[in-house]
Amino acid sequence: MKNTVLTFAKAKKEKTKVSMLTAYDYSTAKLINDAGINSILVGDSLGNVMLGYEDTISVTMEDMIHHTKAVSRGAKDALVVADMPFMSYQTSVYDAVVNAGRLMKEGRANAVKLEGGREVCPQIKAIVEAGIPVCAHIGLTPQSINALGGNKVQGKTEAAARKLLEDALAVQEAGAFAVVIEAVPEKLAALITEKLDIVTIGIGAGNGCDGQVLVYQDMLGMFSDFTPRFVKKYASLGELMTAAFQQYDEEVKSAAFPAAEHTYKMDDDVIEKLY
Ligand code: KIV
Numbered sequence: 001m002k003n004t005v006l007t008f009a010k011a012k013k014e015k016t017k018v019s020m021l022t023a024y025d026y027s028t029a030k031l032i033n034d035a036g037i038n039s040i041l042v043g044d045s046l047g048n049v050m051l052g053y054e055d056t057i058s059v060t061m062e063d064m065i066h067h068t069k070a071v072s073r074g075a076k077d078a079l080v081v082a083d084m085p086f087m088s089y090q091t092s093v094y095d096a097v098v099n100a101g102r103l104m105k106e107g108r109a110n111a112v113k114l115e116g117g118r119e120v121c122p123q124i125k126a127i128v129e130a131g132i133p134v135c136a137h138i139g140l141t142p143q144s145i146n147a148l149g150g151n152k153v154q155g156k157t158e159a160a161a162r163k164l165l166e167d168a169l170a171v172q173e174a175g176a177f178a179v180v181i182e183a184v185p186e187k188l189a190a191l192i193t194e195k196l197d198i199v200t201i202g203i204g205a206g207n208g209c210d211g212q213v214l215v216y217q218d219m220l221g222m223f224s225d226f227t228p229r230f231v232k233k234y235a236s237l238g239e240l241m242t243a244a245f246q247q248y249d250e251e252v253k254s255a256a257f258p259a260a261e262h263t264y265k266m267d268d269d270v271i272e273k274l275y
Pocket of ligand 1: 022041042043044045046083137180182203213215
C-alpha cells in the first residue's frame with residue numbers, strides 16, 4: 001500500500017517508527033521499496049554520491065527532476081520526497097512554489113524537502129497552501145555549509161538548542177508534515193520529538209526521533225570519500241563490487257569470459273556459407 005503523509009501522521013500517533021533511505025535511480029528505488037521502507041528521499045546528497053561534487057551547492061533543479069523521475073517509477077509504495085536544491089527556494093516564495101511544483105509535476109514526487117527553520121517558513125506555508133506536502137530539515141543543513149563553517153554538530157549550546165527547538169515548532173506551524181533533524185545531540189532531538197506533533201526523522205540525531213534516514217551508499221559501504229560518525233554500515237558492497245570488477249577485468253583479459261553459456265549459437269552450415 002502507498003505510504004502517504006497520513007502514514008506519517010498515524011506513525012506519530014501510534015508511536016511507531018518511520019524508515020527512510022535515499023535513492024537516486026529506478027533499480028535502487030525498487031529494491032528499497034520492496035524491502036518495505038516507508039519513504040525514499042531523493043536527496044541533494046546526489047551531488048556527493050552520484051555526481052562527485054564535494055558538497056550539495058552545485059545541484060540543480062534539472063538534476064533533481066531527472067533523478068526524482070527515475071525514483072518515482074521504482075517507488076510503488078514508498079513516499080517519494082524530493083529535495084529542493086540550493087537557491088531553488090531561498091530566493092523567493094514565488095520561486096519556492098514554482099520549483100516545488102516542478103518536482104511534483106515533472107518528477108512525480110509525493111512531497112518536497114527544504115532546509116532551514118523560521119527563515120523559510122513563508123516558503124513552507126506557500127508550498128503547503130499549493131497542495132504540496134513539505135518535509136523540513138533543521139540542524140546541520142548541508143546547503144549552508146559555507147555559513148556553518150563545515151559539517152559540525154548543531155545545537156550544543158543553550159542558545160543554539162533553543163533556536164533549534166523554536167525552528168522545529170515554526171516549521172510545524174508553517175505546515176510541514178515532517179522534519180529531518182541532522183547532526184544534533186540525541187537529548188535535544190528527543191526533546192524536539194516530544195514537543196512536536198509531526199514526525200521527526202533523525203540522521204545523526206539519536207534514537208529518540210520518530211524515524212531515521214541514511215544515504216544508501218553510506219549504509220551499504222559503497223561511498224568512501226567520507227563517512228560521518230552516525231552512519232552504520234549494514235553491508236560492505238563497495239568491497240564486493242571492486243572484487244567483482246577485478247574478476248571481470250581478469251576474465252575479459254584472459255578470455256575466460258564470455259563462456260559458452262553466455263554466447264548465442266547458429267547453425268554451422270549457415271556460417272560456413274559466408275567463408
Ligand atoms: O540530501 C540528503 O540525502 C539529505 C539527507 C542527508 C537527510 O538531506
